[in-house]
Amino acid sequence: MSTRSHRRPPFLLLAPFFAVLALFWLVPLARGVLISLQTDTLFGDAAFAGLANYRALAADARFAHALRNTVLYCAMVLAAVLPVSLALAHLLRRVWPGFRGPLQFCLLLPGLTPPLVLALLYLMVFHGPQGLLNKIFLQPFGLPNLDWIGDPRLIKFSLVLLMLWRWTGFMTLIFLSGLEGVPRAYHDAARIEGASAWQRLRLVTLPVMRPVTAFAAAFLLIDTFVLFEGAYVLLGGSGGTQDAGLLLVSYGYFTAFTLGNFGSAAAMSFTALPLLLVALFALLASGRPRSGRDTRKDRDGTGAAPVSTGTTGGEVRP
Amino acid sequence: MKKPAVSFLSVTLAAVVFSAAAAFAKPLQFWVYSQKDAQYYSDMVALYNKKTGAKFEAEFKAYGYAEMPDKLALAVKSGINMPDIVQFDEIFFSLYLKDEVPFLDLTDRIAKGPLKSGMLPQRFGVFSWKNRIYGVPQSTSTVVLWYREDLFREAGISPNDLRTWEGFEQAAQKIRTGSRHMLAMDWSYLPMLVRQRGYDLYNKDGVPLADSAVIVETWNRLAGWIRDGVSFMPGQGGIFSPQFFSTSVAANGVMSIIGPDWYGLDILQNMDPERKGRWRAMPLPVWTDSKSKGRRNTSMFSGQGLVIFKKSKQTEAAWKFVEWVMSDMDANAERYLQGNAFTPFRPAWTDLRYAHPEPYFGNQILTELLMELAPKSPPGMQSPAHALIVNFLREQYYNSTMNDENMPPEKAYSEIKATLRKMGYIK
Numbered sequence: 001m002s003t004r005s006h007r008r009p010p011f012l013l014l015a016p017f018f019a020v021l022a023l024f025w026l027v028p029l030a031r032g033v034l035i036s037l038q039t040d041t042l043f044g045d046a047a048f049a050g051l052a053n054y055r056a057l058a059a060d061a062r063f064a065h066a067l068r069n070t071v072l073y074c075a076m077v078l079a080a081v082l083p084v085s086l087a088l089a090h091l092l093r094r095v096w097p098g099f100r101g102p103l104q105f106c107l108l109l110p111g112l113t114p115p116l117v118l119a120l121l122y123l124m125v126f127h128g129p130q131g132l133l134n135k136i137f138l139q140p141f142g143l144p145n146l147d148w149i150g151d152p153r154l155i156k157f158s159l160v161l162l163m164l165w166r167w168t169g170f171m172t173l174i175f176l177s178g179l180e181g182v183p184r185a186y187h188d189a190a191r192i193e194g195a196s197a198w199q200r201l202r203l204v205t206l207p208v209m210r211p212v213t214a215f216a217a218a219f220l221l222i223d224t225f226v227l228f229e230g231a232y233v234l235l236g237g238s239g240g241t242q243d244a245g246l247l248l249v250s251y252g253y254f255t256a257f258t259l260g261n262f263g264s265a266a267a268m269s270f271t272a273l274p275l276l277l278v279a280l281f282a283l284l285a286s287g288r289p290r291s292g293r294d295t296r297k298d299r300d301g302t303g304a305a306p307v308s309t310g311t312t313g314g315e316v317r318p
Numbered sequence: 319m320k321k322p323a324v325s326f327l328s329v330t331l332a333a334v335v336f337s338a339a340a341a342f343a344k345p346l347q348f349w350v351y352s353q354k355d356a357q358y359y360s361d362m363v364a365l366y367n368k369k370t371g372a373k374f375e376a377e378f379k380a381y382g383y384a385e386m387p388d389k390l391a392l393a394v395k396s397g398i399n400m401p402d403i404v405q406f407d408e409i410f411f412s413l414y415l416k417d418e419v420p421f422l423d424l425t426d427r428i429a430k431g432p433l434k435s436g437m438l439p440q441r442f443g444v445f446s447w448k449n450r451i452y453g454v455p456q457s458t459s460t461v462v463l464w465y466r467e468d469l470f471r472e473a474g475i476s477p478n479d480l481r482t483w484e485g486f487e488q489a490a491q492k493i494r495t496g497s498r499h500m501l502a503m504d505w506s507y508l509p510m511l512v513r514q515r516g517y518d519l520y521n522k523d524g525v526p527l528a529d530s531a532v533i534v535e536t537w538n539r540l541a542g543w544i545r546d547g548v549s550f551m552p553g554q555g556g557i558f559s560p561q562f563f564s565t566s567v568a569a570n571g572v573m574s575i576i577g578p579d580w581y582g583l584d585i586l587q588n589m590d591p592e593r594k595g596r597w598r599a600m601p602l603p604v605w606t607d608s609k610s611k612g613r614r615n616t617s618m619f620s621g622q623g624l625v626i627f628k629k630s631k632q633t634e635a636a637w638k639f640v641e642w643v644m645s646d647m648d649a650n651a652e653r654y655l656q657g658n659a660f661t662p663f664r665p666a667w668t669d670l671r672y673a674h675p676e677p678y679f680g681n682q683i684l685t686e687l688l689m690e691l692a693p694k695s696p697p698g699m700q701s702p703a704h705a706l707i708v709n710f711l712r713e714q715y716y717n718s719t720m721n722d723e724n725m726p727p728e729k730a731y732s733e734i735k736a737t738l739r740k741m742g743y744i745k
Contacts, residue, residue, distance in 0.1 A: 127553040127561040149554045150717045234554055237384070238713030242725065257388050258709050259741075260413060262395065 036266035046263070053267035063268060065243055066251040070225065070272070073156055073247060074279075077163045077224045078217055084164065085171035085216070089179055092172065104176075107169030115166065119233035122162050123149075126234075149234050152244035159245055162230045167223065171216050178212030179205065214287020218280050225276055228253070248272050345375035346632050349386065349401040351622065354584075356380045358656050359405070362643050369646070374639055376403070387413065394420065402630035403640065406453060407622050408444035412704030415524075421452040422626040422633055428454070432645045438662035443698035445623050447524070452625055454644045457580050457659030458692040459621035461510050462599040464582050465574035467680060469498070469596075473573070477600045483539075486603045490548040493573065501549035502572040503540065504556025505708075505716035510576060510619045512536050513696045514602060516611025524701035526743055527735050532609055537719065537727035544720045551720050556712070557581075563589040576602065578619045579660040579688055587657055587678050594678045599687055616691040618698055621659070660688045703743040710734045 036053055038046040057063050088107070092100060110118060125132045126148035134145040148158045182205055190200045206213070228249045231237070237253050239246025248268060256265035350356050356378040363376050379401070381389050387410040393400045414420055428434050428442075428451055438458055445453030463480070470476070479489045490500035509519050515536065517529040527533065543549040550571075552562040557575055566572050567590055575581070586597055601615035624644070626636045643649045650666035653659055661667075667689050675681035701707075715730040738744045 123554060123559075124561055124564075127559075127565060131553065131561075131565065147553070147721065150551070150721065152718065152722070236554065236713045238709060240713065241715075241718040241722075243714060254709070257391055258413070258705060260391070260416065 032266050033270065035262055036270050038263045049263065053264045054271065056264065057267055057271055062243065062246070063251060063271075066239070066246045066248050067272065067275075069156070069239075069243075069246055070248045071275075073159060074221055074224045076156065076160045077167075078220060080160055080164050081167050081171055081220055082213065082217060085168050086175050086213075088168065088172040089175035092176055093179060104173060107172050109169065110166050111170035113166075115227075115229035116233060118166055119162065119230045122165070122230070123233060126158060150241055152240070152242040155235070155240045155245035158234065159227075159230060162234070163220075163224060163227070166230075167220060171220065174212060174216045174219075175209070178209040181212075182208045211287040214283050218283045218287075221279060221283065222276070225249075225272075345377045346403065346630075346636060347399070347401040348376040348378050348403045348405075349390070350378055350380050350405040351383055351386060351407070353380050354656070355405055355658065358653065358658060359643070361652065362649050363639070365648060365652075366639055366642050366646075369648075370642065372635075372638070374635060376639075383407065386410070400627060400629065402627060402632055403636050404625050404627070405456070405622050406625050408453075408455075408620055408698070408700070409705050409708050411445060411453060411623075411625065412700055412702055415447050415700065415702040419447060419450075419452055420628055422628050422630075422637070423450050423452060424454065424626070424637070425449075425451045427637055427641070431641050432665070433641060433663070436645060436663045436665045438664060438692055438695075440618070440695060440697035441621070441662040444621060444700060445625065447700050453623040454640055455621055455623040455662055455698075456644070456653065457578070457621045458662045458688060458695065459578040459580065459618050459698075460660070460688050460692045460695050461514070461576060461578050461602060461617040461619050462582070462687065462691065463574055463576055463602050464586060464597055464599055466570075466572070466593070466596050467598045469570060469573045475573075477598075480600070480603050482606050483603045484606065487543070487546070487548055490543075490546075493547075497569065498571050498573065499547065499550045500573050501543065502552055502557050502562070502566060502575050503543065503549040504551060504558075505711040506556065506619060507540055507576055508533070508537055508711060508716065510617045511540070513619075514614055514617035515605050515609065516614065516696065518696070518699050519707055520699055520701035520703065522699055524699070524703070525745075526701055526703040526707055526738055527731070530731070530735075534727055534731050535609070537731065541720055541727055551717060558585065560589060568592070578621065579684075580621065580658065582679070582684070583654070583657050583659060595680050597679055598682055599679060599684055601687070601691060614694055614696065616695050618695040654685070660685065660692075662692070701743075703738055706738070706741075706743070707734065710737070 035046070037048060037050060039049045039052070092103060092107075095103060113121075131148070133148065137143075138145060146154060148154050186204045186208065187200055190204050195203065226249055227247065231245060231247055231250045232253075234240075235245050235250065237250060237257075239250055252265045252268045255261050255268065348359060350359060359376070360378055363374055366372060367374055386404075386407075390401070390404065390410075391413075428437075433454065437454070441455040441458060442451050444455060444459075445451060465477070473489075473492050475489045475492060480486045486500070493500055512518060512529070512533055515532055517532045519533065520526045521528040540549075544551065550566075552559065552566055555561060557577065575586075577585075582597065582599060587594075590597075602617065604610075604613040604615050606613070624640045626633055626640065630636055644661075645663055645665075647666050647669050650661040650663055651669050651671040653661060654672060660672075666672075667685070672685040672689075673683060676684050711734075715725070715734065718725040719727045719730045735744065
């Protein structure tokens with residue numbers, strides 16, 4: 001049989017997938033681009049407006065505020081969820097194997113729960129003076145009630161807690177898989193060299209888990225960036241008090257459905273898209289294994305020599 | 319290779335034919351806010367056909383309060399699966415006033431029938447724009463003070479003490495428990511009390527925030543109630559959220575709530591069944607200052623009504639049903655008895671089915687109070703900025719002005735006005 005006929009079946013088998021992708025992704029994407037170039041309101045005919053919507057966004061202080069909030073919020077979520085998940089994964093590895101399965105299931109539950117349901121539960125926990133958090137953890141100790149969702153100083157923090165609740169379990173399992181994939185020999189070698197637990201984490205575990213961490217971070221970044229259900233239930237689809245919780249998705253929703261300005265909302269989405277792509281690219285690129293020995297410039301506190309991590313030219317492999 | 323392509327085409331063709339056949343057989347599409355409303359209107363379709371001999375068919379879709387406007391916007395925008403009749407909230411109705419109004423102009427139709435003279439005239443205003451009527455309201459939305467009779471008795475407060483807002487504030491001093499407040503409040507109190515004073519968030523031409531001094535003064539008064547402990551703000555969702563009922567109300571932390579007729583008839587009864595028999599209703603305390611026009615002891619807030627889309631292929635059939643359901647005695651009585659709303663169609667008020675003690679409200683004959691107050695309620699007005707102002711108040715500013723000294727009502731008001739001016743709603 002010829003080489004060309006060998007190549008044909010895989011492309012034919014993939015064709016339905018690409019057809020569906022084109023129909024449900026490319027076509028709406030193209031339509032979205034078109035809408036962003038029009039003055040497209042709820043009623044009336046859409047008129048071509050060129051880059052007017054994009055120019056208006058450049059002068060829109062509320063859009064800039066939403067963008068800043070979104071970037072800050074994404075950074076806070078990554079900074080909160082990833083370390084906690086990694087720590088939990090480490091702890092989970094030390095748990096008696098019989099308990100590990102049920103614990104893993106419990107960790108997965110928030111991730112399996114529909115985000116809308118989670119947000120409603122969250123509302124009960126953080127709701128006003130009678131919310132569970134105030135009633136159980138603050139009032140009995142004589143501490144003043146906190147307005148978790150109404151106080152602009154706490155809104156972002158509350159949204160971060162929602163993501164921490166939702167994704168920590170899932171990320172923990174991802175990290176657990178990554179930790180299981182770190183060759184034991186690396187840790188043994190590091191231990192022999194006199195490396196402490198912290199040094200083994202920093203110089204062996206984390207570098208080897210770089211691709212896993214990058215994947216987890218990218219996954220989390222995408223979900224955080226497009227978070228809607230949480231903000232919708234907690235803040236009514238807006239930014240909350242003083243727009244403290246205004247995110248790009250919330251502002252896009254407000255622009256489309258309250259102002260009836262679909263063109264501007266579409267322009268918002270496409271303005272934010274390059275930022276997200278750059279961030280994702282940077283994250284995924286950081287996850288690529290590096291070539292060469294993973295050496296340190298300075299000796300560490302123990303005076304031990306830098307940890308060597310490979311036997312094949314020094315390249316670190318998971 | 320050809321077989322899969324033929325199969326795909328056959329399936330696609332079958333789907334197209336089926337859809338076309340389904341489209342021709344479609345009954346009138348009727349969107350409502352809840353299953354309860356769907357049940358009511360479904361019952362009324364059956365009654366309508368029975369009483370008039372019509373062969374009216376309607377298919378009901380129930381969407382939540384917040385979801386309905388989004389679904390409708392998508393249907394309107396795409397032109398797919400658009401409804402014929404919508405039970406629409408007057409706040410979201412305002413979203414469709416910026417451009418050509420997509421709803422059927424009912425002005426001339428109403429003039430020819432029983433609704434013209436029978437309907438409480440001030441209620442038409444909430445579904446009118448530029449002197450044309452586009453919807454028929456289903457409730458009076460008359461505002462009263464819903465209060466806990468048992469907690470009032472415990473605190474030694476009599477409804478007679480609450481004839482004025484000054485009296486109300488004094489009575490609030492008798493509440494000494496930290497977790498209990500005289501009043502639970504949210505953003506909706508600002509428009510209700512501004513209207514009670516004879517003003518509104520817009521003028522008759524729909525220009526927003528024309529009565530600046532009174533709006534800011536009222537807003538400051540409400541902020542003062544928070545500071546002085548007369549009232550408190552529930553969390554997200556305000557006095558309409560299930561969490562408010564399962565926490566503050568259940569803990570007996572709320573002694574009274576200001577709200578329209580449908581708030582008590584629908585929301586209170588459904589969200590707080592455990593406290594059946596303990597709630598009552600009374601007129602609002604009056605404003606005694608010189609700026610307030612008259613000593614009105616009621617107000618008006620929001621409410622829903624029926625609108626018909628211009629592009630519906632069954633506008634006449636839809637209108638005949640709407641006119642009937644809003645003017646028929648049985649239909650109006652059922653709307654009240656099923657716990658939805660008190661009708662603004664005055665001839666129906668003579669129906670003895672309304673004049674019965676309400677067990678939930680301690681056997682109070684609620685309709686006596688509503689019939690006394692409804693004619694005194696202020697006129698409803700509309701503005702294309704209405705939904706936007708509600709959004710600003712509810713989501714962005716109101717909570718802040720109650721809790722943050724860096725955001726007094728004057729500042730919030732100025733910012734809202736500046737934003738509306740920038741968006742072109744104020745010249």
